[in-house]
Amino acid sequence: MTPYVVLSAILFAVGAVGLLVRRDPLVMIMSIEIMWNAANLLIVAAARFYGTVSGQALVFLVITLAAADVAIGLAIVMHVARRGEAVDVDALKELKG
Amino acid sequence: MTLALLGAAAVAAALGVILARNPVHCVLWLIAHLVATAAIFLTLNAEFLALVEILVNAGAVMVLFLFVLSLLGSSKEPEGLFGRRGESVGALVAALAFVGAVAALSGSSMAAAAVPAAFGSVQSVGVALFGPHLLPFELTALALAVAVVSVVTLAGRSRQP
Numbered sequence: 001m002t003p004y005v006v007l008s009a010i011l012f013a014v015g016a017v018g019l020l021v022r023r024d025p026l027v028m029i030m031s032i033e034i035m036w037n038a039a040n041l042l043i044v045a046a047a048r049f050y051g052t053v054s055g056q057a058l059v060f061l062v063i064t065l066a067a068a069d070v071a072i073g074l075a076i077v078m079h080v081a082r083r084g085e086a087v088d089v090d091a092l093k094e095l096k097g
Numbered sequence: 098m099t100l101a102l103l104g105a106a107a108v109a110a111a112l113g114v115i116l117a118r119n120p121v122h123c124v125l126w127l128i129a130h131l132v133a134t135a136a137i138f139l140t141l142n143a144e145f146l147a148l149v150e151i152l153v154n155a156g157a158v159m160v161l162f163l164f165v166l167s168l169l170g171s172s173k174e175p176e177g178l179f180g181r182r183g184e185s186v187g188a189l190v191a192a193l194a195f196v197g198a199v200a201a202l203s204g205s206s207m208a209a210a211a212v213p214a215a216f217g218s219v220q221s222v223g224v225a226l227f228g229p230h231l232l233p234f235e236l237t238a239l240a241l242a243v244a245v246v247s248v249v250t251l252a253g254r255s256r257q258p
Contacts, residue, residue: 004141006199007104011111013195018115020187026120026166030127033158034111037134040146048141051210056143056217057225061237063146063153068244070158074165075251081169 004045011038025080025089029073036066099140107133124162131155142217 011034018031040059047055080092110133113126131154138147215221226234 003100003104007100007107007137009195009198010104010108012198013191014108014111014115016191016194017187018111020190022115024120026162027115027123030114030123030162033127033154034114034130037131037154041134041137044138044141044143044146048143048212048216049210051212051216053216053221053225054230056146056222057230058233059143059146060149060222060226061230061233063149064237065240067153067158068241070161071248072244072251074161075248078165078168079251 001045001049004041008038008042008045011035011041023089025073025077028089029070029077032073033066033070036062036069100137103133103137103140107137120166121163124159124166127162128155128159131159142212144217145219145222146217 015031015034015038018034019028022028022031040062043055043059043062047053047059107130110126110130114123114130117123117126131150135147135150135155138144138150
């Protein structure tokens, strides 16, 4: 199981770097998607190595929640862009509607 | 050997996501990453999840990204690829997370359990999902409904004066 753990950790670290250093919110959401996928990979590997199918049911739910997460994030980006502000996380300082 | 190739492809595509300048290229790299992840799922006897990964994530969610990109227009990174927060801090945090995750998890050098032939099929996942895990499934449906309402509220707001 160790190769899968190491691969999942590498992918999670890559996603974390992207989330921390990029400034385009769309690319930040994509980095979060990479981190979701790293966690999913670890759960699927654990389900295979423990021989239970419950982990795969959990990953199905996680994929659903990741899609909802992405939809909300993209809606926030659209809302900010429609207000005429720059889509730049360093320039956004307030959350007032 | 198969895992090494697929894992290298997945990591390379993930690096492409965080290093590409054009957001459209980021989306395309992410699609490649998701396809590689689906192939890794296939090596773990998760056929249903591999299909869901391609249909839902690489299909629907990535099309959503491309729709938003085409609505926003091409947004070039104004002053450099990276923010003012400093990439050294990000790299340090990620390295610490990587070392911590490997140290915490890699001690389990367990062998794969013997699984039946139908492990990971639609039927077995469905039986698990609608049997012992019905309540989380229903709660996920509730979360999706909340997400739909919030997205409609946020995206339809600009019609008002």
